[in-house]
Amino acid sequence: MQQQFKLEAQPDGTYAIRYAGYETREPWFPPDRYLTVDSDGRLALGAPTAATAARFAKEVVRGGAESAVAAAAGADVAVVVVGSMPAINGRETNDRVSTALAPSQAALVKAVRAANPNTVVVLENSYPTTVNWEQANVPAILWTSHAGQETGNAVAGALFGDTNPSGRLTQTWYRSDAELPSILDYDIARTGMTYLYHRGTPLYPFGYGLSYTTFAYSPLRVDGTGVRVDVTNTGWRSGVETVQLYTHLGRSRAEQPLKQLRGFARVSLAPGQTKSVRIPLRAGDLSYWDVTRGRPVVESGTYDILVGASATDIRRTATLTVKGETIPPRDLRRPVAAWTFDGYSGTTLVDTTKASGTAVAATAARQWVRYSDVDLGAGPVRATLRASADAPARVEVRLDHPARGLLLGTVAVPATGGRYAWTEVSTALRRAGGRHDVYLVFTGAARVDTVRLS
Structure with a gap:
C-alpha cells in the first residue's frame, strides 16, 4: 500500500490530482503524471503538468x-x-x-x-x-x-x-533540521553528530526514557573487571531501570567521543527495593583503531567512568587509570595509505581499483589532508606519491599549516589517463627535521593512494 495520489491546490481554488507513486521517481516512468478526464468520463494519467490536467473541486463532507x-x-x-x-x-x-x-x-x-x-x-x-x-x-x-x-x-x-514504560531511545533526537548535516556527509565526528560528538542540547538524548517511578544511584565501585552500582526504586510503582555505562578519555592522540556507551543493564525493582548492578568493563573494551599503525590500541590515561539513565542524565562518575600504550609519532619513511590521515578539508575517499582499495581525492584547489605528529628525523629529502589525475595537477607538502606552513616541496602529478591509472611521482624536499604535522595540499583535482617521505 502507498499513498498513490496527491491533491495540488491551484490559483483558481480548484485542484489538480498528481499520481505520487514511488515509481514516478524512476527514469523509465512516462511524463504524464496528472489526471485527465477522457471523452467517455474515465480518469487517466494524461497530462505532464498541472496546467494541462483536469481540475477538481474539493467538498469536505466531514473534517x-x-x-x-x-x-x-x-x-x-x-x-x-x-x-x-x-x-x-x-x-x-x-x-x-x-x-x-x-x-x-x-x-x-x-x-x-x-x-x-x-x-x-x-x-x-x-x-x-x-x-x-x-x-x-x-x-x-x-x-x-x-x-x-x-x-x-x-x-x-x-x-x-x-x-510501566521502560523503553529507551537508541538515537539522538535533535531539536531542529538545522542541526543536521548533509544527508551525504557521514563524518559524525566532524559534523558533531550522534551522542558521541553532539555538543548541543538535544530534544531527547540517546538512551532517554521515562518511567512512572523514580530511581536513585549509589556511588560507583570500579575494579579491573567492571563497574558496580546500587540502584534503588524511590517511587511507588514497580519499574525497570536501564543503567547505562559510558566512558571518556580526556587526553588522547586522536579525537575521542564526548562519551561512548560501553554497556548497560536492565534491572527490575519493586517500590523501595535496592539491587546491585554490575556492568562488565575490561581494559580491552576501551580500545579504538589506531590509523597510524593499522591496529586497535588501548591508550594509557585516566578514563572518566559515567553511569546514568541516558547519555545526558549521568547520575554517578568515577575515574579509572589504565596502563596501556603511548602511540608513537607517525613514520612516513615507508609508503603509507593516504586515507589514514588525521584531518582533512574538502577531500573525499574514492576506490583505488574497481575491486578494492581506498584513496584520497581532491576536486578543487586548496583541499588537503593532514598527518599529525610525524617524526621527520633529521629531515626527509624526497616525497613520493602514488597518484592519478585526469589533467596535470600539483600536490604541495607543507608543515604545520595548509596555507602558512613551511613548503617543503611540490609534487607534479601528470595526466595518467583515468582514475584507476596510477603512477609513482616524486620530488626533492627542502630539509626540515623534528616532529610536525604534515599536510598534502592539492592545487587541483587529483587522487593519491600512498605517501612516503624518505
Whole structure:
C-alpha cells in the first residue's frame, strides 16, 4: 500500500490530482503524471503538468480535525495518535524533507490540546521527530515503534498504567533540521553528530526514557573487571531501570567521543527495593583503531567512568587509570595509505581499483589532508606519491599549516589517463627535521593512494 495520489491546490481554488507513486521517481516512468478526464468520463494519467490536467473541486463532507476536537472537548482525557505509516511516509529508500511532524498532524495536536488540556500524544514512528511544541505544551507523550499487531494493546496498557514504560531511545533526537548535516556527509565526528560528538542540547538524548517511578544511584565501585552500582526504586510503582555505562578519555592522540556507551543493564525493582548492578568493563573494551599503525590500541590515561539513565542524565562518575600504550609519532619513511590521515578539508575517499582499495581525492584547489605528529628525523629529502589525475595537477607538502606552513616541496602529478591509472611521482624536499604535522595540499583535482617521505 502507498499513498498513490496527491491533491495540488491551484490559483483558481480548484485542484489538480498528481499520481505520487514511488515509481514516478524512476527514469523509465512516462511524463504524464496528472489526471485527465477522457471523452467517455474515465480518469487517466494524461497530462505532464498541472496546467494541462483536469481540475477538481474539493467538498469536505466531514473534517477529521473538527471531529477530533468535538470528541476531545467532552472527554476527561484526549489521546492523539500521530507519526508515520511504514508504507507511506516511514518506508525504506525514500527520504523525508523534514524531521518535523506532518503539518496536518501538528495542527491536529494543537487543536485537540486547545480543546482539552489533558491531552496525551502517542507518537508512533521509526525515526526521530522534532516535536518541540508538543514537548513544551502537551502533558504527556508516549513513543512507540511500529511494533506489530499488539501495538494497540501495548499502548493502552502503558496509558492506563497496567504496564510501566521502560523503553529507551537508541538515537539522538535533535531539536531542529538545522542541526543536521548533509544527508551525504557521514563524518559524525566532524559534523558533531550522534551522542558521541553532539555538543548541543538535544530534544531527547540517546538512551532517554521515562518511567512512572523514580530511581536513585549509589556511588560507583570500579575494579579491573567492571563497574558496580546500587540502584534503588524511590517511587511507588514497580519499574525497570536501564543503567547505562559510558566512558571518556580526556587526553588522547586522536579525537575521542564526548562519551561512548560501553554497556548497560536492565534491572527490575519493586517500590523501595535496592539491587546491585554490575556492568562488565575490561581494559580491552576501551580500545579504538589506531590509523597510524593499522591496529586497535588501548591508550594509557585516566578514563572518566559515567553511569546514568541516558547519555545526558549521568547520575554517578568515577575515574579509572589504565596502563596501556603511548602511540608513537607517525613514520612516513615507508609508503603509507593516504586515507589514514588525521584531518582533512574538502577531500573525499574514492576506490583505488574497481575491486578494492581506498584513496584520497581532491576536486578543487586548496583541499588537503593532514598527518599529525610525524617524526621527520633529521629531515626527509624526497616525497613520493602514488597518484592519478585526469589533467596535470600539483600536490604541495607543507608543515604545520595548509596555507602558512613551511613548503617543503611540490609534487607534479601528470595526466595518467583515468582514475584507476596510477603512477609513482616524486620530488626533492627542502630539509626540515623534528616532529610536525604534515599536510598534502592539492592545487587541483587529483587522487593519491600512498605517501612516503624518505
